[in-house]
Amino acid sequence: MSTTLDRRPGGSGRRWRLGLGYDERSAAILVFPVVAVLLVVAAYPILYSFWVSLHDIVLTRPLRRPFVGFDNYLRIFDDERFWLAVGRTTFYTVVTVAVTTILAVLVALLLNEAFPGQRILAALLLVPWATPSVVNGLMWKWIYDPTYGLLNALLVQLGLLERYRAWLGDPDLTLLLIANAAIWKQMPLAALLLIVTMKAIPDDLYRAAKVDGANVFQRFVHVTLPALRPGLMLVLVYETMISIRHFDLFLIMTQGGPGDASFTLSWLIYVETFRSLRFGTGAAMSYVLAMATFLLSWAVIRWLGKRL
């Protein structure tokens, strides 16, 4: 049987076997490197980490790595640290997403209006967003510092605080203070996404509402909010996915402490994987977190899609 290819444009060659012409084959060959890279850097690690999660792998015991099936997953759910971390993560995510979204809507409403300095304010808004996460964490850690922190200095000078206090050392406040740092950084992007959506709302709708006698609040509820649905959905899903997996701020500001006050799921995974070097349970926890993020995002989309 001949294997000679027909090189004519649109020629038959092996088309009868592969169903591909010269253009398709060229495209496939050119796309192949990208697909190969994606397979190597994305698909393979994802599948391999799942394989790891089915083994009892402790790096400091390299000679034993038994296959344990789903035991690592069962072990996680028996671990009280896991449920503690779930509680902390839920609280942190709810606070961060709710406050970020509310503030973003308010800022977007403000910047959607024309007033002197509006452009400068919009530009300044992007500064926190452009600040690298590590810098953001360090900056807020210094602001909260118990000996030279700006927050202490400000409150003492205003007479609202008698003496300097260890803000991050207070387990009742730790998560809220970290959430504040996260909100400061994330809110600008959320506001930007909402402004873009707001700009797309036709002025006719507002004029019609005014003619119907709607006040500012009614126009917001009946015109702005429904039109914001795509933007809000994007903000909620994005912020939820980011917040639930937040790690950098916890590493820089509290290392999961004080005690277990900021022991979130991401921190637990870090401790399990990179400090205890238990890669099997660490991988299993990562899968649980990924699934939780996926399900939560799906629920938000479904819920918001029906409500708005």
Next chain:
Amino acid sequence: MTMSVKSPVPRRRVLAGLAAAPALLAGMSPRGAAAQAGGTVNFVGWSAAVDQVKAQISAFERATNLRVNYENFPWAQYRTALVTRLVGNAPIDVAWISDAWLPEFAEAGWLAEINDVPQLMRYNAEAAEYCTQSMIYGGKQYGLAYYGDHMSFMYNTEILQRAGISTPPTTWDEVVQQSLRIKQQGISEFPLLLSLAADTWLIEFVSALTFAFGGRFTDEQGNAVMADANRGAVRAARFMREAIHTHKIVSAGAVETPEINGLRAMGGGSHAFGIVPTYRIRALNDPSQASAAGKIRIALMPKGGPDGTNATCGWIRFYGMTPGAKQDRARRERAVKFVEFFGGRDTSGEYSMQRLLLTDVGLPTCAMPLAQDPVVQQFWQRWAGGGEVIAQQATLAKKKDVISPWFGEWVETSNQAWQSVCLGRAEPEAAMRTAAAKWTELKRAFR
């Protein structure tokens, strides 16, 4: 009908070029070039005394005509970075190792014993017994000392003088009394400094305090006794909680104070007393680094409770050789030379690295002959007002009794337990029971 446009550059030529690119890049990389060079020692350490290490590497390269590939990582990430490299069979010949990791590294087969290397074993005759013992696991020795240190009780002479206190405290009860006196006089709000952030230093701080209270974490068989009210760590934990919440002589912010910040606070003259690694005495009494310079002195660790002792927690860091280096004759020869040059005597017969680390950084040495060295004696006189107390305290230093193959996992739970006590969120007994339960669970799982 489909239109097709042929490229002026043939497809096969483009693909051939793409395929050749990685090979070209590999040939251009520094690693590729290094691999071709011979006579190299691959040494990994954490990012400490980097200038001194580089200076000694230069001296080593001149003296031996060997090359050294030196990599360093921040201390906080070092263990993980080293483990991943060892698991990945990276070509490491020598690495700095903490005594806390020795059992797990030895069990994992990542360290080579040196009992059959007389060139290195002969240094045991000149090393402090405590240091040598800290490098032995399962009857085998795994390296030569980089440095050995212990936690010291330091005090600020000026603050004590202002408070009318003539001698430093000898018991923890006296520490409390003197601290309250200093606090009442408004000299210092929190006279006692304890750095209790949940970092790698925390176990050394709490071990020092536990030993001073006559307690232990484990018994001779390695079983957890930390929760035992009479011989465990409970008394030390209770003292810490009372110091923070009852007497308020320790800041509640101690739980977010890492060792380095504690050092700065002590150097800033904010505290009268502190538990600080001995090697920090140089920085604390250096006017270019601390405003309290010249006023910080060392006393023996105060005794705590009815069974108190002057004991403290000691530790050692050492040069460990990998099995990969030992198995290959040429690599072994180079690695042994390196370990001897850095952890023992150099080619001129001097403990040059040990002396350099002490005089430049303040790291105490395990090499006993250096105690008679005039340069070393001058060093202690200049920076600590003499070395007698330090030498005496060194003889009372105890190795951490929690060093085990599961130490890395257990210490996470332990740190949380101690912090919970300091935050007033857990009773000392309950917190120590949690730490003990984790210890027992991990010990059982290791069998």
